[in-house]
Amino acid sequence: xxxxxxxxxxxxxxxxxxxxxxxxxxxxxxxxxxxxxxxxxxxxxxxxxxxxxxxxxxxxxxxxxxxxxxxxxxxxxxxxxxxxxxxxxxxxxxxxxxxxxxxxxxxxxxxxxxxxxxxxxxxxxxxxxxxxxxxxxxxxxxxxxxxxxxxxxxxxxxxxxxxxxxxxxxxxxxxxxxxxxxxxxxxxxxxxxxxxxxxxxxxxxxxxxxxxxxxxxxxxxxxxxxxxxxxxxxxxxxxxxxxxxxxxxxxxxxxxxxxxxxxxxxxxxxxxxxxxxxxxxxxxxxxxxxxxxxxxxxxxxxxxxxxxxxxxxxxxxxxxxxxxxxxxxxx
Numbered sequence: 001x002x003x004x005x006x007x008x009x010x011x012x013x014x015x016x017x018x019x020x021x022x023x024x025x026x027x028x029x030x031x032x033x034x035x036x037x038x039x040x041x042x043x044x045x046x047x048x049x050x051x052x053x054x055x056x057x058x059x060x061x062x063x064x065x066x067x068x069x070x071x072x073x074x075x076x077x078x079x080x081x082x083x084x085x086x087x088x089x090x091x092x093x094x095x096x097x098x099x100x101x102x103x104x105x106x107x108x109x110x111x112x113x114x115x116x117x118x119x120x121x122x123x124x125x126x127x128x129x130x131x132x133x134x135x136x137x138x139x140x141x142x143x144x145x146x147x148x149x150x151x152x153x154x155x156x157x158x159x160x161x162x163x164x165x166x167x168x169x170x171x172x173x174x175x176x177x178x179x180x181x182x183x184x185x186x187x188x189x190x191x192x193x194x195x196x197x198x199x200x201x202x203x204x205x206x207x208x209x210x211x212x213x214x215x216x217x218x219x220x221x222x223x224x225x226x227x228x229x230x231x232x233x234x235x236x237x238x239x240x241x242x243x244x245x246x247x248x249x250x251x252x253x254x255x256x257x258x259x260x261x262x263x264x265x266x267x268x269x270x271x272x273x274x275x276x277x278x279x280x281x282x283x284x285x286x287x288x289x290x291x292x293x294x295x296x297x298x299x300x301x302x303x304x305x306x307x308x309x310x311x312x313x314x315x316x317x318x319x320x321x322x323x324x325x326x327x328x329x330x331x
Contacts (some may be wrong), residue, residue, distance in 0.1 A: 003040045003044055004101050006098075010041070012092075012098065015088075016088045016092040019087055019091065030043050048061045057131060058078060059079040074094060076203075076218065077199065080206070081203055083224060087208060091126040097212075105158060111294045111298045116301070118305050119305050120311045127144055166189075169225050170225060184293050188289035188292075188293055190255070191285040192282075193222045195286050196218075197219065198218075198220065198279040201218040201279075204218065205271060205275060206272065212237045215234040215248070216232060224253070230254055231249060
């Protein structure tokens with residue numbers, strides 16, 4: 001049973017708050033369990049607490065209890081926070097990330113309610129005059145249900161298809177590159193991926209991990225097949241003594257303007273500050289991109305519904321008037 005994004009936002013926010021107040025992590029789990037959390041969250045907390053009690057480190061305890069639904073980003077930030085002694089900061093970053101995802105998803109759902117209602121009306125209303133004109137009212141309910149069924153199947157397939165492609169794009173460079181070409185959605189995905197990469201990279205730099213380690217860790221946490229492949233190639237070059245920025249440039253997949261900024265930061269010894277700046281910048285850009293998607297998707301659906309209704313009206317008018325014109329010799 002996996003935690004939802006809102007549950008992750010809640011648990012990471014509360015853990016950050018308790019750790020900042022100098023509560024031990026085990027005691028923090030006790031306090032959260034006493035609040036009667038939802039089953040998935042309670043299961044996650046109990047499993048992590050048991051593993052901590054058996055001597056596991058924080059990251060290892062959470063990694064072993066992945067039934068809670070933690071992903072590479074979660075574990076990478078926790079590992080960096082544990083190694084650097086900034087676990088509360090890592091939990092805060094994760095809480096803000098999931099709060100942003102939840103808020104953007106809420107805006108998108110709210111924006112889609114009216115277009116979906118309009119889509120259903122666009123399916124139903126054109127059937128009424130056609131049924132009346134054709135004197136087939138008895139068949140009307142079945143015709144409406146069949147067309148609504150087609151609409152629901154299309155919506156379901158689009159949703160499942162997007163989920164499957166997004167999941168595949170986390171490890172496949174080709175799929176990630178394909179989705180990156182989509183208007184609105186492509187830039188949104190890249191901003192979120194770069195925000196995740198730089199957040200993990202910044203935390204790992206503070207933890208003084210070796211460059212090849214944090215590059216690989218950040219790539220895995222990015223959720224981008226291109227970034228992951230580029231990071232793996234760059235990590236091998238860095239292990240051979242190559243500079244970080246040039247290795248990422250050779251590995252490929254990253255935006256040129258981002259690599260250029262790392263190049264100068266590496267020369268000036270300010271790589272940690274540069275990663276922190278990019279983490280904030282890309283998180284803001286990602287939220288703005290999601291807001292743009294939430295604003296434009298309903299408009300796209302409006303256009304599709306309008307075209308469908310127009311085609312149904314034209315079809316209906318043709319069916320009604322074509323026989324009359326044929327009889328009068330108009331055709």
